[in-house]
Amino acid sequence: MYAYEKRDPEAHDRPLLTSSRRSLRGLDGFNFFIANVQTGFGPFIAVYLTAQAWTQIDIGFVLTVSGIVALLGQVPGGVLIDAAAHKRTLGALAAAAIAASALMLAAWPIFPLVLGAEMLHGLASCLMTPAIAAISLGLVGPHQIGERLGRNARYASAGNGIAAVLMGACGRLLSNRAVFILTAVLALPALIALFRIKSHEINPDRARGGPVIEGKEQRPLHGIADNPPLLIFGAGMILFSLANTPMLPLVGAIVTMRSSQWATVLIAACIVVPQILVAILSPWIGRKAESWGRRPLLILGFAVLPIRGILFGVLASPYLLVPVQIFDGISAAVLGVMLPLVVADVTRGTGRFNAALGTVGAAAATGAALSTALAGYVDDRFGNTAAFLGLAGVAAVGFGLLLLFMPETRPMER
C-alpha cells in the first residue's frame, strides 16, 4: 500500500485513498433517482402536450428550442463544474431546477411556461451530467474511476427502466399530468441520496482532472484542442452517434408497419433489452477497463454497431429485430462507461475534465441531431435497407478510426 501511494502522484495531497461506503452508496442512489427524474422528460412531454390539444408545430418548436439549449449549455456547464469548489451544491441546484421545471409543466401547460420549463430543464441537465462525473472522479480518483463509472451506468440504466414502467402506468391509470408530479417528487430521494455523499470526500482538484501539472493551464483550450487522443475519441463519438441515434426510431417505424398486434410489445422489448444489458454489463466493463485497458473494450463497442446496422438492413421479420438489440446493449454499456472514462484519462493533469466531457458530449449530440433528419431522408428516398446500410457504413468508419488511431489511455502508474 505504501509503495503504491508513493508512486501515485495524487496520494500526497489526499491521505484517504477510498471514500466512505456511505458516500459511494449515496452516489449510487443519486444516479438511480436522477435517471428516474430525467425519464419523465423524455417521451412523456410530447404525449402530454398532444393530449392538452397542443399542435404538432408548437410541440416541435418547444422541443427544438430546449434541445438547442441543452446542446449549447454542455461546454459552459462543464467549465462551471470544473471551476466550482462545491460540486455537490451544483448537483443539488440542478436537481432542484429539474424538479421545478417538472412542476411548471404539471401546473400550467401554456406556451411560455412550457418553453421556460423545457429551457430550465435543458440548462439544469447541462450541469447535472458533469456534476455526477465530477463527484465520481472527486470521490474515487483516477485509478478506480472505471469501476465507479460502471456502477453509475448500472444505477442510471436501472433508474431509467423502472421509471419508464412506473410513469407509463401513472400516465395510463391517473393522468399524463400526474407523470410530471411524480417526476418532481422523485427529485426528493435524489437530493437525500446526494446529501449522503460527504462533501469533504469529494476532492475538488481531482474532480476536474487535477492536480494541474505546473505551468500548463494557460491557454483557454488547453487540454481540449491540443489533445490528439481526445480529438480522435471525439471524432469517433460523433460518427458513433451519427450511426447509432436513428437506428432505434427506424426500427420502431418498421415494427409498427410490419406488425399490428405485437408492435407495442416488440418496440418495448427493443427499448428494454439494451437497458437491462447496460445494467448487467456496465460494472463488469468498468472493472475490465482497469485490467484489460480501454482500447479492447472501445474497439468492441464500436465493432458491434456496423454489425447491428447490417442485420437491421437484411432481416425482414419484426421478431428478429429484437435480439439484434443485444448489440445495442453491448455498445451502450461500453460507451456509457468509456465516454467519461477516456475523457478522464486524457485530461489528467489539465484540470479540464468536465469542460472536455461537455465538448465531446456536445459534439456527439450535434451528430445525433443531424443524423435523425439525414437517415429519415435516406429512408424516405431509398428505403430502410439503404438507410441501415448507410448507417452501418458510417459506423464502420468510426470503428476504423478507433482501431487505427486511438491509443491506450489507461493511466500507467499502477
Place this chain on the structure above:
Amino acid sequence: MRPVRRAASLAMVVVAGGLVLGSATAHGQTSVGTGAKIPSGTSAAVLTKDKAQAILGKPVTSATGENMGRIVDVIVDKVGMPRAAIIDFGGFLGVGSRKVAVDWNALHFAPAGNAEKITLDLTRDQVKSAPEYQKGKPVIVLGATGGTQTMPDGEYPLDQ
C-alpha cells in the same frame, strides 16, 4: 349520425380558429350560462358538451376497442370541409409512432351516445402499413373498409 358529425366539424372550427362566433339561427340555441358579454351586432351560438367537442389530442379507438392513437391535426379542403384526420398511431414511449391520414367519414364522434368517445372504422392491421403523412406532400387518405370513395383530382384512395 349526420348531425353529430356536423356539430363535431363545427367544434373543429372552434378549435382551429379559437372563434366562437357562428350563425345562431342555424342552431337556435339561446341559453347562455357563462355570463360572457357578447358585443352587439355579432351573433353567438352555444354548443353544449353533448352537442360538440374539441377533438385535438383526443384518443381514437377502433370498433373493437383497439387503441388507434390520437388526433393531432385535421385536413380541410378549399371550402373548409374536413377531409381527413391525422392520427398519431402506434409506437411505445415515442418510438415507432407514425402520423397517418384517415378519411374523415371513417371517424365516428360520440358513437352510441358516448360523447367522450371517438371511433374509427379501421383496424390496427389496416392502418399499420399506411404511408406516413408528410407535410408538403399529397395527403394519402386511408378510407374505411369497403367504403366507396369519390376523390377529387390529386387525391387517390389507398387500396389494401
